[in-house]
Amino acid sequence: xxxxxxxxxxxxxxxxxxxxxxxxxxxxxxxxxxxxxxxxxxxxxxxxxxxxxxxxxxxxxxxxxxxxxxxxxxxxxxxxxxxxxxxxxxxxxxxxxxxxxxxxxxxxxxxxxxxxxxxxxxxxxxxxxxxxxxxxxxxxxxxxxxxxxxxxxxxxxxxxxxxxxxxxxxxxxxxxxxxxxxxxxxxxxxxxxxxxxxxxxxxxxxxxxxxxxxxxxxxxxxxxxxxxxxxxxxxxxxxxxxxxxxxxxxxxxxxxxxxxxxxxxxxxxxxxxxxxxxxxxxxxxxxxxxxxxxxxxxxxxxxxxxxxxxxxxxxxxxxxxxxxxxxxxxxxxxxxxxxxxxxxxxxx
Numbered sequence: 644x645x646x647x648x649x650x651x652x653x654x655x656x657x658x659x660x661x662x663x664x665x666x667x668x669x670x671x672x673x674x675x676x677x678x679x680x681x682x683x684x685x686x687x688x689x690x691x692x693x694x695x696x697x698x699x700x701x702x703x704x705x706x707x708x709x710x711x712x713x714x715x716x717x718x719x720x721x722x723x724x725x726x727x728x729x730x731x732x733x734x735x736x737x738x739x740x741x742x743x744x745x746x747x748x749x750x751x752x753x754x755x756x757x758x759x760x761x762x763x764x765x766x767x768x769x770x771x772x773x774x775x776x777x778x779x780x781x782x783x784x785x786x787x788x789x790x791x792x793x794x795x796x797x798x799x800x801x802x803x804x805x806x807x808x809x810x811x812x813x814x815x816x817x818x819x820x821x822x823x824x825x826x827x828x829x830x831x832x833x834x835x836x837x838x839x840x841x842x843x844x845x846x847x848x849x850x851x852x853x854x855x856x857x858x859x860x861x862x863x864x865x866x867x868x869x870x871x872x873x874x875x876x877x878x879x880x881x882x883x884x885x886x887x888x889x890x891x892x893x894x895x896x897x898x899x900x901x902x903x904x905x906x907x908x909x910x911x912x913x914x915x916x917x918x919x920x921x922x923x924x925x926x927x928x929x930x931x932x933x934x935x936x937x938x939x940x941x942x943x944x945x946x947x948x949x950x951x952x953x954x955x956x957x958x959x960x961x962x963x964x965x966x967x968x969x970x971x972x973x974x975x976x977x978x979x980x981x982x983x984x985x986x987x988x989x990x991x
Contacts, residue, residue, distance in 0.1 A: 671690045681771050681772075688733065699760075704736070711740055712738055712739075712767060720733070742769065745769075746767040748765040850868060868935065869912075869913065902944060
């Protein structure tokens with residue numbers, strides 16, 4: 644008990660001791676509060692008064708002052724001019740402690756030339772508090788806080804889910820199409836149900852209604868026109884016209900049974916289209932009007948004749964012939980009957 648009283652009196656005397664003096668340098672230290680609770684914070688104020696131009700080296704600080712007392716923040720020195728010859732420098736240290744005890748903070752050391760100057764010592768009393776575990780329920784210092792939503796944290800999850808869903812949809816569509824072909828071997832895509840010539844004529848009609856060249860869109864007009872013809876030629880003659888140049892298409896058609904004048908008109912149309920698309924040629928009114936007529940003429944002249952119509956015409960002709968034969972036989976029978984009748988008629 645006596646030792647504790649003597650220690651407390653010693654610390655009190657040390658705290659009340661003024662700062663040391665050496666030459667013209669005066670240093671001191673004081674604390675906002677000498678009594679804190681575990682985990683609480685207080686500030687140590689260091690004060691230096693010296694001549695202007697004089698070099699004084701401050702103490703070197705680490706993360707602790709003494710064992711058990713931690714430095715949380717070291718403030719920047721703040722210089723104040725007192726007069727023409729004197730300045731004052733202040734610096735703050737934010738400290739804390741997590742162990743209850745009475746701490747002795749030794750004087751801080753400053754060096755001015757060959758002299759060492761010390762501040763006064765300090766004392767810090769860190770107190771704990773009693774926790775009644777039986778009567779009070781323990782709780783967190785703060786509520787649990789949810790982290791903010793960041794989309795990039797879930798980007799790959801969303802991407803993989805969407806990718807899987809897309810593959811499933813395409814897989815279902817592919818399976819339905821495959822099953823339809825399997826159940827119906829004669830299944831033909833809808834776009835191929837329309838004869839090539841009819842599809843081409845319909846496309847040419849739609850292109851003509853757009854009036855592209857009348858709006859100054861010659862390139863789009865001739866591109867659409869030649870694309871329609873390429874698709875028609877590809878379906879009609881099984882030539883890969885969409886991947887061929889205009890000259891290659893004409894050379895491929897030369898070996899087929901196509902009228903030379905029709906083929907020559909198609910060649911002129913293809914060349915005009917190439918000049919419009921690649922050489923920025925602007926054809927005249929008459930040439931634009933005749934281009935679609937040439938395309939329609941080529942389709943009409945090369946259209947594949949329907950076998951069913953030919954068969955029907957043949958059957959119709961055969962029916963007419965058989966009908967004529969039957970009529971002829973009836974006439975001959977009538978004539979024979981008339982001759983027999985005349986044989987037995989009385990002569991006048």
